Amino acid sequence: MAEGQKIMTDGGALVARTLREAGVTTIFALHGGHLDAAFKGFLDEGIDLVDSRHEACSGHAAEGWARVTGDLGVCMITAGPGFTNALTCMANARLDGTPVLFMAGAPPLREEALNVLQGGVDQVAMATPVVKHAIRITDPDRIPDLLANAITIAVSGRPGPVFVELPIDVMARPARRPDPLPRPVQPIPTAPLADHVDEMVDLLKAARRPVAIFGSLARYQSSPAQVRDFLDRLGIPAVFSSRSLGLLDPGHPGYAHDPSAIAVAIAQEEAPDLILMLGSRFGLFLGGRTRTFFPEDARIVQVHADAAEFGRIHQPALATTASVGATMDALARAWDEAPERFGAWRDTMRKAASIVGSEFSPETRSGKINPYFAAKAAVSGAPEGTTFVLEGGEAGLWAGYHARVAHPGGVLTFGQLGALGVGFGLAVGAAYARPGKPVVQISGDGALGFHLQEFETMVRQKLPIITVVLNNSCWGQSLHGQQILYGENYSCISVLGDIKYHEIARGFGCYAERVDSLDEIGPAIARAFASGLPGCIDVTVDADVVLPMTAAMLGEPADNEVMVPYYENIQL
Structure with a gap:
């Protein structure tokens, strides 16, 4: 075919071919009927589809991919609740400056205002405040140039997320594929004056x-x-x-x-x-x-x-x-x-x-493991070249004392949004970004509960991810903040039960252990990796040890101030 000619295809195939030309090799997704035309195109173009059990996990996985590879992450979710489930991911990526292309299906344009399935929600309007750029594609012939432009915006300047809505009839309709296809413009390094x-x-x-x-x-x-x-x-x-x-x-x-x-x-x-x-x-x-x-x-x-x-x-x-x-x-x-x-x-x-951290002692009043040392043992027990996912309020910050890596994107944490529940997705994205390389997720028990079902994703996809739960049976940062504010005997919806997370993970097919001794954390991680399965090591830690950053974030109020948790105090 001579350059400049166009061949007939459909919108879904054109989405796939455009992304393939842009260098996309992996897309994190969860199935929805609105997306089948594009999904078939991805299979035809050899683009890997990675599914999860919740759209938020797919969105955070795309973030994890981008942070580890340094390239664009791509997430595709279905209309309505699929889209709204991923809004947190978009906001998270925007605040952290992570380049991610989010695509969502939508009801047919021709059925606008007919009270149809998963309609009645303006997805572009909802996404606009939390992304760099949001657009609805209404003509299949415009898919190549508008997708390429969206990617250019995502990776340029301070990187960030973009959102593209693809109605089901736009992907189903015949489309003309230009030759050559438009490609994103890559960032050009700018020298200082x-x-x-x-x-x-x-x-x-x-x-x-x-x-x-x-x-x-x-x-x-x-x-x-x-x-x-x-x-x-x-x-x-x-x-x-x-x-x-x-x-x-x-x-x-x-x-x-x-x-x-x-x-x-x-x-x-x-x-x-x-x-x-x-x-x-x-x-x-x-x-x-x-x-x-x-x-x-x-x-x-x-x-x-x-x-x-x-x-x-x-x-x-x-x-x-x-x-x-x-x-x-x-x-x-x-x-x-x-x-x-x-x-x-x-x-x-x-x-x-x-x-930093030398002030901590292994001894605790309860005899349970000090979380500082539990996190240290978890990091030390990880193999060479591990990517660390640090999840949870205090748990992730305890691990941050210790995580040292020699590959970019080797430590993935929550960011300015303060979103919990990001860990499973970041871990899945990291595992695909560095195939075969170990991933250790260190999480608090509260944060882990957001997406427990993703243990099944890890097992089904045979991902080398070991999750270490620092289990203190509470929302640690919340409880400690409340006690600093109102006294050590105070708590309000911040205490959890003694949940055996390793047994839940075992039910999904993971290798699993509960550990009550500091000396056993490293060996348990080694056994988990040796099993060849994703794993969960549930470590019981002391709930009374307070992370110094928690106290620092609350701040010590002066006599003429009112303490405001996590923000500047109010001066009277």
């Missing part, structure tokens, strides 16, 4: 204690080689948000894990005087408007694709929308001093990172 590079170099030369904070955007705008070469050349230490962990090997001399190391250094009167925000945003995970990580006299350089982030909280001395990787390359080329200049400061930051 020369005078900005000069100013950054001057700031670095004037600094004695500079530190880099890598954020989620760095995951999509830089490579491990760029990060390593940049830190080798300048000799400065670096900390990483959960989404950028794995961009640097933990054994690197500049690796100081996460921003908590900065707080320790400040407490030891070794505060940084220059902070390079590389793809990072100020906000919840960097202390909000507090000075936990940003001393008053520290200069700030912020590199971010979204200029709306500049000055949102702390005022940067210099800001640029240049790409993270391109900025690091330019600075490395311009730096003309020996990296040993910051050697002592780099050692200070590494020591600060090693101190």
Whole structure:
């Protein structure tokens, strides 16, 4: 066929061919009759379909795929309740800057306002506030260009989710396939201005204690080689948000894990005087408007694709929308001093990172396992190359103390939305993103209850995922927050039963154990992996041990303040 000609097909096949041309190989989905034309097209085009037991799991799996691979995740769900079940996933991806294409079916356009099955809901209007872009395709001939454009929007600038509605009659109708098919435009790295590079170099030369904070955007705008070469050349230490962990090997001399190391250094009167925000945003995970990580006299350089982030909280001395990787390359080329200049400061930051968590003791009043050490044992018991999914309020944060990885996207956590129930989906997505590689999900018992049925998904699809439940029979963060507010004997709908989650998992076909001894956690994980089955290790932990971050997020009110959980206190 000569270029520029068109052949006849149907809308569903055109969806599949367009996505195939865009490089999509895997789609996370749950069946619905609205989608069959596209599903057949995916099979014909050799695109893998991964199903789950709930649309939220499929949406979070697409997020997990995107975070681990660094590429677009794709989720397709049916109309009505299928769509609404995935709205949380869209909001989660938007707030965390994750590139995901969400597609949903819809009733026929020709039956608008006829009170039909799964109709009467404006899905595009509902999705619009929580995605970067939302569109309804009303003509099958427009499928290629509108899908390609949606993907371009998802992966460009600060990445995020997009939503495309595909009515069932649009996918069923004949369509003309153009040759060649439109393709998404891939992001082009943007170099910083020369005078900005000069100013950054001057700031670095004037600094004695500079530190880099890598954020989620760095995951999509830089490579491990760029990060390593940049830190080798300048000799400065670096900390990483959960989404950028794995961009640097933990054994690197500049690796100081996460921003908590900065707080320790400040407490030891070794505060940084220059902070390079590389793809990072100020906000919840960097202390909000507090000075936990940003001393008053520290200069700030912020590199971010979204200029709306500049000055949102702390005022940067210099800001640029240049790409993270391109900025690091330019600075490395311009730096003309020996990296040993910051050697002592780099050692200070590494020591600060090693101190984090040293205040905890294995002993508890109840004799049950301290969750800090349970999480440490779970991470230590995982095989080399494991991807960690950290789920739950306090449980995921306990595990965050310990998770160190050498592959990008190696730690997957909840984000700014604070959504629980993301773990199973993220784990499934991670397993498909790195076929055959181990995945360990560390979850609280409360969060685990959102999607227990996905144990069946893991078993049926033979996924190498082991789930470790830190089981304290309560909503830990909620209970501890209530007790800080109202006294240690107070609780309100925050206590759960002593549920044996390993027995539930065994019923779905998983390898399963309950563990009551710290020394048995690692061996139990090893036995689970050796079984060749997905597994569930139910670990009983002490409910009275409070995560320090829980107390920090509530804040200590002054005499003229009212405490507001998780937000700034109200001044009277």
